[in-house]
Amino acid sequence: MDGFKKFLLQGNLVQLAVAVVIGAVFSELITAFTEGFITPLLGIFGGIPAFGELYFEINGSRFLYGRFIDALIGFLLTAAILYFFVVMPVAKLMDRMSKAEEATTRDCPHCFSEISRKAERCPQCTSQVTPDALGPEQPAAT
Secondary structure, eight states: OHHHHHHHTOHHHHHHHHHHHHHHHHHHHHHHHIIIIIHHHHHHHHTOSOGGGOOEEETTEEEOHHHHHHHHHHHHHHHHHHIIIIIHHHHHHHHHHHHHHHTTEEEOTTTOOEEETTOSBOTTTOOBOOOOOSOTTOOOOO
């Protein structure tokens, strides 16, 4: 029972639960924005006041294509917001961090293992190497 309680109170599980709740609320917000602002704008251009209620019938079956278009617009808005405000900034941050990490190491010219730029001897093959105190993109210290 203690293991189960520990699992439930784990930080990752709590963060995941919060993310799911915020995601659901965000989805409702995007849906309301789409139905309240975007599709009425589309309705203005098409001359239809309630765009989300558009449908066609075949043999008495009603196909609500207006709601599908609402959902599609909501999906595209959500995907665009997540991409431009979450994915791109995180990718840029990760790229910056990897460049900073790359600048602190180099390959040994003898065994091609990764060593510090400041190393005078390779820890793997013990060959003597010339220290490279400055990386290719690092400015000189003053």
